[in-house]
Amino acid sequence: MKISPYRIQKAIGRFCFGLYCSFSYIFLLSPILVVIGTSLNGPTENVEASFKFPPDSLSLYWYTQIPEGQLEALLLSFVLATVASLFGCLLGVPAALGLVRSNVPGKALISAIFRAPLQIPAIVTGIAFLQLFYWIGDMTGFYWQGSLLGLALGHIFIATPYVVGTVTAILQRFDTRLEEAAVIHGATPRRAFFRVTLPVIMPGVYAGALYAFMVSFSDVPVAIFLSAPGFVTYPVEIFFALENDFEPSLMASATLVIIICLGLLLLVQKVIGLDALLKVGGSRGVG
Amino acid sequence: MWVRWWILLIPPLLVGFTLVAASQFVFLRASFFEDLGLGRVGDELILGNYIQFLTDGFYLKILWVTVKTSALAALATLILGFPVAYLIARMRSSWAMILLAGIVISTFITIVIKVYGLIVIFSADGLFNQFMLGIGLFDKPFSVFGNETGVVIGLMHFTLGFGVLLLYSIIQTIPSSLESAAQIHGASRWRVYYRVIFPLSLPGVTAMLLMVFNMCMGAFTSAALLGGGRVFTLPVMIQRIVMMDIKYSMGATIAAVLLVSVIVINILSIYLLRRLRAAHLVMV
Numbered sequence: 001m002k003i004s005p006y007r008i009q010k011a012i013g014r015f016c017f018g019l020y021c022s023f024s025y026i027f028l029l030s031p032i033l034v035v036i037g038t039s040l041n042g043p044t045e046n047v048e049a050s051f052k053f054p055p056d057s058l059s060l061y062w063y064t065q066i067p068e069g070q071l072e073a074l075l076l077s078f079v080l081a082t083v084a085s086l087f088g089c090l091l092g093v094p095a096a097l098g099l100v101r102s103n104v105p106g107k108a109l110i111s112a113i114f115r116a117p118l119q120i121p122a123i124v125t126g127i128a129f130l131q132l133f134y135w136i137g138d139m140t141g142f143y144w145q146g147s148l149l150g151l152a153l154g155h156i157f158i159a160t161p162y163v164v165g166t167v168t169a170i171l172q173r174f175d176t177r178l179e180e181a182a183v184i185h186g187a188t189p190r191r192a193f194f195r196v197t198l199p200v201i202m203p204g205v206y207a208g209a210l211y212a213f214m215v216s217f218s219d220v221p222v223a224i225f226l227s228a229p230g231f232v233t234y235p236v237e238i239f240f241a242l243e244n245d246f247e248p249s250l251m252a253s254a255t256l257v258i259i260i261c262l263g264l265l266l267l268v269q270k271v272i273g274l275d276a277l278l279k280v281g282g283s284r285g286v287g
Numbered sequence: 288m289w290v291r292w293w294i295l296l297i298p299p300l301l302v303g304f305t306l307v308a309a310s311q312f313v314f315l316r317a318s319f320f321e322d323l324g325l326g327r328v329g330d331e332l333i334l335g336n337y338i339q340f341l342t343d344g345f346y347l348k349i350l351w352v353t354v355k356t357s358a359l360a361a362l363a364t365l366i367l368g369f370p371v372a373y374l375i376a377r378m379r380s381s382w383a384m385i386l387l388a389g390i391v392i393s394t395f396i397t398i399v400i401k402v403y404g405l406i407v408i409f410s411a412d413g414l415f416n417q418f419m420l421g422i423g424l425f426d427k428p429f430s431v432f433g434n435e436t437g438v439v440i441g442l443m444h445f446t447l448g449f450g451v452l453l454l455y456s457i458i459q460t461i462p463s464s465l466e467s468a469a470q471i472h473g474a475s476r477w478r479v480y481y482r483v484i485f486p487l488s489l490p491g492v493t494a495m496l497l498m499v500f501n502m503c504m505g506a507f508t509s510a511a512l513l514g515g516g517r518v519f520t521l522p523v524m525i526q527r528i529v530m531m532d533i534k535y536s537m538g539a540t541i542a543a544v545l546l547v548s549v550i551v552i553n554i555l556s557i558y559l560l561r562r563l564r565a566a567h568l569v570m571v
Contacts, residue, residue: 031404
């Protein structure tokens with residue numbers, strides 16, 4: 001069979017395009033793979049050698065060496081992200097329902113208020129909340145920074161807009177005739193809401209909860225101002241560890257976090273599917 | 288319908304408005320006081336901090352570095368992200384979902400962990416330098432720490448995933464039949480890119496560039512870690528000046544400048560996106 005120059009040219013073009021695209025993927029994913037790989041190094045004479053990638057020998061040694069402080073920070077981050085996600089939903093779902101369903105005047109302004117935390121750079125949110133807590137502390141004697149309350153308020157603030165966004169996206173596409181049909185068939189409005197509307201918007205709630213969890217779980221710029229010594233979230237803990245004690249055990253705890261994130265993502269993908277997650281997502285990166 | 292939906296708005300609006308208004312008011316007010324050192328501030332409202340910011344070459348240089356690195360990162364995000372987004376949008380097989388999943392995973396891992404990976408990759412005897420020295424492209428190890436290249440790479444790790452997802456939704460709105468039509472009429476592949484895809488995606492791409500630029504302007508973590516205490520952007524400077532120099536007012540002033548510039552750019556991009564949506568050019 002004779003191969004035409006046109007086909008060769010096309011094949012080369014495709015190859016170059018594929019190569020170019022895989023470069024983007026290598027750029028994005030290699031740091032994550034390297035962290036996982038490096039964490040599997042065995043114990044070595046000098047610390048430097050333990051950062052080798054690919055590792056010489058496979059071992060879970062560094063997983064047994066994770067400092068207590070990092071595990072405590074991880075626990076705090078987990079609790080905090082759960083709280084932020086929960087309150088994000090408690091505030092965000094009614095907000096989205098009210099925004100889409102009601103005809104109050106000034107909806108654009110209300111929507112802008114709900115979205116404001118997305119417009120404000122996280123570092124500005126951090127310093128603003130720190131100043132706010134100083135101000136409250138000076139008046140009442142209770143300083144909220146360095147407490148679960150303070151951190152939670154900051155994270156609920158930055159996480160809620162994601163829930164509002166995802167639930168709004170689903171509600172706008174919801175056909176209200178479904179609800180009307182339920183009522184015509186004798187359901188009370190309350191029953192129609194809980195049996196028809198709520199199941200339909202649940203994917204939006206799950207996606208929003210996931211985004212809210214992730215935003216809180218990976219936040220540095222807000223928590224860095226609101227943490228206190230001995231009361232630090234995981235990302236802030238390892239942010240500072242980079243300067244002070246850079247140890248291979250960091251790679252081990254980081255790998256645990258990667259596994260947690262992947263697990264959550266997988267869970268949400270199983271429940272609502274990846275395309276649904278993207279469709280409703282204000283899929284803005286976190287961190 | 289049968290429910291007064293607006294009642295649902297009251298609790299979240301109260302919480303949201305209180306938090307936004309109180310935090311912004313307190314910090315903006317703080318930016319008008321004089322720092323007396325050790326965290327104490329004067330009790331007169333002054334403009335001194337803003338005047339200092341606008342006249343001191345030190346702060347203006349930081350502003351310039353922030354704008355420069357953000358612009359470079361936004362451009363690089365476009366250059367690296369567009370082909371990937373195009374590939375996924377035009378792919379018909381189930382591979383598209385897998386490729387999308389790769390992007391989503393990368394956006395969901397916190398940037399601090401990714402920086403750890405970068406440290407290992409770019410260390411003196413790491414993969415990158417071994418490869419580059421091996422094929423003879425570099426004659427000495429290249430470091431990404433404490434220079435602007437590193438900061439741009441860090442910012443891109445923050446924005447590339449998001450950028451690809453955004454571009455993906457933009458490209459999806461361009462019917463692939465337009466490309467086929469151009470090809471049937473004899474246009475080469477390059478000509479199709481240049482005369483069909485590029486002009487049709489231009490408005491969406493402009494909005495995307497603005498959004499990514501904005502994310503970079505406010506990005507703290509990656510800039511701080513890769514700047515390594517030698518490259519300062521506005522967010523990095525805010526944290527340093529508040530936590531190390533304990534100058535709350537000056538920190539608030541820089542934060543206010545950052546906030547205003549980011550909001551101006553945001554309004555611009557929202558305005559642009561709204562016009563595009565009206566013209567059915569994007570569905571973001």
